Each structure stands twice: as structure tokens, then as C-alpha cells.
Amino acid sequence: MQFRVPQFIEVEDKIFGPFTFKQFVYLAGGAGMAFVVYKILDAFLPLVITLFFVIPVIALAFALAFYKINEKPFINSVEAAFRYYFGEKLYIWKKENRPMEITKKATKESSENSLVPKLSDSKLKDLSWGLDVLNTSKEE
Template sequence: MQHQVPQFIDVEDKIFGPLTAKQFFYVAAGGSIIFIMYVFFQMWLVILIGVPVAAFSLALAFLKLNGIPFIKIVSNALSYASSNRLFLWKKVPKAVKTEKEILGTQIELSGTKLTQNRLQDLSWSLDVQKNLNIKR
């Protein structure tokens, strides 16, 4: 039984004439921003701000650098700019303790304090263990 394998699965469908859905929405968003600016602002301001908006929306729709879509490049640049960076050659020196700090700290012994009752309980449990080992 033979099955047909789909070809060109990485090519997006052309939905709006020669444009894909993504391309159409990028161009439509840029055009609507420019239209809203045309309604509310003077013409010199619309041209001044509208040209970069149009260039950016057209770049989002059509530009690929080294086969990578421009939207991916913009998102990678924004994530890089907002993330923390680790510079191994800019190490922060560790704080060195002085002798006064070292001698001033008191060393506490770990463990609980032995009271007379606790000491008797430990002695009894050791005797029980000793008696069990002898009987075996």
C-alpha cells in the first residue's frame, strides 16, 4: 500500500492573494497604525513617524536575513537585551575575613546537650544492644 508524502510542507499557504496570513496581518497592522496617525495628527508628523512604521511592518512581513524571518531576529534581540548576562572575566572578589572576625566567632559544638536523664537512656540502650549481641 503506497501513501503520498506531502511536498513543500515548509511553504506557507497564500491566503490573501500573493500574501500569506502572517504577511497580510503585518502589512494590515502597519497600514492601520499609519491610517490612525493620519486621522489624528498633522501630515508632516504622519510622514515623519509613518515611514519607520511602514518600513518596520514591511520588514516583518517580507524580510529574511540568512533565511531567518525578521520577526525571529527581533524577538531574539529583545530576549537578549532583557536577559541577565554572565561575564566570567568580571568576577566579583570574595570578601576576605580578618583575624578579628575569625577569632570573634565562637565555635558551637553540634549536637544536643546531655542531661542526666538523657545520659541514663543512652546507657540503657547500649546495655540492651550489648546484651542482644551476647545472646546471639
């Protein structure tokens, strides 16, 4: 039986005209956010200053929809930037002196436990019977 192997699986389908679903969501979300920012700021700021806040929202929406860095979507770079800026960083050259907390009780208990095994009388009898220690000592 021959099967058809799907090709071009990395290419997204165009759903809304020339836009993919992701591109359409980014553009619609950016337009909606720009409209909300415009309506809020237009009430008490002049148009020039309002556009100063609206244009970056539109630019971010277009960058998310169309701009690629090293053939990867722009959202990957934005995500990597957020992880870098807000993530935990390990600096090898910055030594932090942390006081070592050693509990003496824990070390003493562990050393005592390792030296003397706890055996009950019945366990000792079972071991001696298994080794025939009692029988050989009675015969002699």
C-alpha cells in the same frame, strides 16, 4: 499500503491573494498602526513631521512581512535583538565580590549529627538480639 508523503511542508500557503496569513496580518496591522499614528499626530503637527513618524511604522510592517535574514523571517532577528538587549548578561571578566554567609550553627549541628547516631533502647535490643550478642555473653 502506500501513503502519500507530504512535501513542501515548510512553504506557507497563500491565503489572501499573493500573501500568506502572516504577511497579511503584518501588513494590515502596520497599515492600521500607521493610520492611527497619522490621525493622532495630524491634529497638531504638519504633514511632513507626521510622515516622519508614519513611514517607520510602514517600513517595519513591510520588513516583518517580506524581509528575510539568512533565510529566516525578520521577526526572528527582532526577537533575538530584544532578548539580547533586555535579557540578563553574564560577564565572566567582571568579578563581583559577594560576601560568603557561613552559619556556624548549621555546620556544628551537621557535624554532631553525623558522629553520633540516635538509637532508642528498643532499637538497641532488637539489634543485639539479631546479632546474638546477649546470648553469647550469657553462655560464657
